Amino acid sequence: MIIxxxxxxxxxxxxxxxxxKTQETGLTTGDYSIxxxxxxxxxxxxxxxxxxxxxxxKQRERFEKELTRGRSYELxxxxxxxxxxxxSNKNYHSxxxxxxxxxxIIAFHVRYGVPFLFAGDRSGxxxxxxxxxxxxxxxxxxxxKQSKKYNMEVEG
Numbered sequence: 530m531i532i533x534x535x536x537x538x539x540x541x542x543x544x545x546x547x548x549x550k551t552q553e554t555g556l557t558t559g560d561y562s563i564x565x566x567x568x569x570x571x572x573x574x575x576x577x578x579x580x581x582x583x584x585x586x587k588q589r590e591r592f593e594k595e596l597t598r599g600r601s602y603e604l605x606x607x608x609x610x611x612x613x614x615x616x617s618n619k620n621y622h623s624x625x626x627x628x629x630x631x632x633x634i635i636a637f638h639v640r641y642g643v644p645f646l647f648a649g650d651r652s653g654x655x656x657x658x659x660x661x662x663x664x665x666x667x668x669x670x671x672x673x674k675q676s677k678k679y680n681m682e683v684e685g
Contacts, residue, residue, distance in 0.1 A: 530549060530550075530563055530564075530662065530663060530666050531549075531550045531551065531552055531563070531564040532544060532549055532550070532551045532552070532561060532562075532563060532564075532659075532662060533551070533552055533553075533554050533556060533561065533562040533563065533564055533567055534551050534552070534553050534554070534560065534561060535553075535554070535555065535556040535559065535560045535561070536553050536554065536555050537555075537560075538560045538561075538574070541553075541560075542561070542574070542654070542655040542658060542659075543655075544655065544659055547659055549659070552564060554567075556571065557598065558571045558573075558595060558598040558599055558602065558605070559571025559572050559573045559595075559599065559605065560572060560573055560574045561574065561658055561662065562662075563662055563665065563666055566665070566666070566669070568602075569602055569603045569604070570602060570603060570604045570605070570661075570662065570665050571599060571602055571604075571605050572605075572606050572607075572608055572658050572661055572662065573595065573599070573605070573606070573607045573608070574608050574610070574654055574658065575607060575608070575609050575610065576609075576610045576611070576651075577609065577610065577611035577615055577616070577620065577621045578621050578622055578623070580607075580609055580611070580630075580634075581621050581622075581623045581625055581630060582623070584625065584629075584630060584633045584634075585623070585625060593637075593641075596637055596640075596641040596643050597641065599641065599643050600641055600642060600643065603665075604661070604665050605643055606643065606644050606645075606646055606661055607643060607644070607645045607646070608646050608648050608654050608657050608658050608661075609645060609646065609647050609648060609654070610648055610649070610650055610651050610653070610654040611647060611648075611649070611650070612647050612649050613631075613647060616630050616631060617631075
């Protein structure tokens with residue numbers, strides 16, 4: 530597996546603990562994907578402050594366009610480097626009310642069918658991102674093997 534990292538990602542994950550190859554490229558949707566599957570899977574990474582800014586004014590419209598594009602993917606997930614406690618305690622730099630933040634996340638999940646996963650922190654975000662990408666590839670390989678086995682049984 531080669532993980533694709535968007536060139537616009539300012540502080541990209543390194544995936545060092547998994548000794549995995551990465552490649553920078555211009556992704557149309559999301560910050561991370563897999564080589565050969567960039568039109569099927571994308572992971573959007575957000576720090577808490579980045580997420581909050583995406584919920585306000587002009588950034589909100591851009592973010593909703595990203596979520597709309599993500600709907601067409603087999604798997605599109607927003608990984609948040611924070612937890613619910615940090616939001617409810619307003620551990621972010623914005624005047625946005627914590628309830629408004631949470632209601633926006635819930636509305637986006639319902640409206641676009643895109644899951645938002647709270648990973649706790651940056652390390653958790655990297656772990657969740659790697660796990661989503663590797664599990665997706667595992668499931669694709671499993672489907673392929675099952676399909677191949679089925680075709681052999683039908684033909685044989």
